[in-house]
Amino acid sequence: MVNTANISKELLLGILETVTDPEVPVLTINDLGILRDVQLKDDGSVEVFITPTYNGCPAMDMIATNIRLALAEHGIQNIKVTSVLSPAWTTDWMSEEGKRKLKEYGIAPPQYSSGHSRWPNDNVTCPHCNSQHTNLISEFGSTACKALYQCNDCQEPFDYFKCH
Amino acid sequence: MNNPLINYLLHLADTTLILSHRNSEWCGHGPILEQDIALTNISLDLLGQARLFYQYAAQLINESKKAEGVKAPSPQGERVGDEVNEDTLAYLRTERQFKNLLLAEQPNSDWGQTILRQYLYSQFQQLLFQQLQHHNDEHIAAIATKSLKETNYHVRWSSEWVIRLGDGTAESKQRMLHAINELWCYTGEMFIAADYELHLNIDFNDINNRWTEKVNTVFAEAALILPSGGGGAVFMQTGGKTGTHTEHLGYILADLQYLQRAYPNSQW
Numbered sequence: 300m301v302n303t304a305n306i307s308k309e310l311l312l313g314i315l316e317t318v319t320d321p322e323v324p325v326l327t328i329n330d331l332g333i334l335r336d337v338q339l340k341d342d343g344s345v346e347v348f349i350t351p352t353y354n355g356c357p358a359m360d361m362i363a364t365n366i367r368l369a370l371a372e373h374g375i376q377n378i379k380v381t382s383v384l385s386p387a388w389t390t391d392w393m394s395e396e397g398k399r400k401l402k403e404y405g406i407a408p409p410q411y412s413s414g415h416s417r418w419p420n421d422n423v424t425c426p427h428c429n430s431q432h433t434n435l436i437s438e439f440g441s442t443a444c445k446a447l448y449q450c451n452d453c454q455e456p457f458d459y460f461k462c463h
Numbered sequence: 464m465n466n467p468l469i470n471y472l473l474h475l476a477d478t479t480l481i482l483s484h485r486n487s488e489w490c491g492h493g494p495i496l497e498q499d500i501a502l503t504n505i506s507l508d509l510l511g512q513a514r515l516f517y518q519y520a521a522q523l524i525n526e527s528k529k530a531e532g533v534k535a536p537s538p539q540g541e542r543v544g545d546e547v548n549e550d551t552l553a554y555l556r557t558e559r560q561f562k563n564l565l566l567a568e569q570p571n572s573d574w575g576q577t578i579l580r581q582y583l584y585s586q587f588q589q590l591l592f593q594q595l596q597h598h599n600d601e602h603i604a605a606i607a608t609k610s611l612k613e614t615n616y617h618v619r620w621s622s623e624w625v626i627r628l629g630d631g632t633a634e635s636k637q638r639m640l641h642a643i644n645e646l647w648c649y650t651g652e653m654f655i656a657a658d659y660e661l662h663l664n665i666d667f668n669d670i671n672n673r674w675t676e677k678v679n680t681v682f683a684e685a686a687l688i689l690p691s692g693g694g695g696a697v698f699m700q701t702g703g704k705t706g707t708h709t710e711h712l713g714y715i716l717a718d719l720q721y722l723q724r725a726y727p728n729s730q731w
Binding site: 307351353354355356357384385387388411413437438439440441443447463 | 497498500501504505506508509510512514515516601602604605606608609610612613616619620625
């Protein structure tokens, strides 16, 4: 058990920075905007606030478990993970660093703000060859947060992280 | 327990759970892989919404039981002496306690019927959540705001399919017309307030008018005809909101609840 007096919010955020999304392992929960806040209580317990991406996202339970594990590795055991609904999660919270990492991983990052109402999103850039000559195959991809596209130039199918 | 808000939350939760279950029956059976995945994604969204409504209902039930000092089991799906939670509400209530829309429990026949059922419901849900996102109950407003983003997607996907099938081949059109005949009599229930809905600040007339307008637009584009041309009286079946269901719900619950009934408290 660590001396709780040595725990700071910065330290906690540093630990939580290492927790990744099980479906998109290149992104941390901070990159995705899932991590909303962390509070250190007077009794030494820690409360982590996360927001679900999609209501039925099966990754959320695993993320909560991984948060507990990451903190437990640093000797913090009195942990509460609280899910907050409001304000509703949006891809607008995704960090620029997160978008860069997504593209590198082969998933096209959201290209518009969540208020963008046109669908299918035009000119989605292929993460492999950067062509904008792409077309929508399916509005629903391998997970709720993605749509399936195909590049007309390099012919590769790819996932597009939808604006939400 | 006669708290209108609790009953309303159970109605919303039951409807999304049962429709989610119906759609999930398509898993592995969709006409093509992409659409199989699309429908199961929608299932997952609906299940997520159901969980939020059940969780909030459970919280209110537990609080009110505490306040009333109730010890005996009430018909809300709890074991004696236990607190309720999302699981006991979904797994341990009987058919007559479920308050889902009849539309949601109608069995899957072909793809066209499944698409139409989804569209008719999603179009309603979109208009409902647009209202509920401004509801004076903050928690309901938060769930509606969050869910609406998903619902918008469901409406777009299902309405495009209604148009594609309605304005498709002679065969697909025939199937859509058949589906309309099968499902239309379950749509009226959406706009007829149950007792517990009367004082929750929901404008059912407004939703009904907007829904009819939207559905007419999509059907016109799909070259589909409404029963009796969209006007005149069509018999509407009601009862789901107050627990009087078609025979299909019992079979769903037998499937859905079997494990928890046979092996109480078993964990995944």
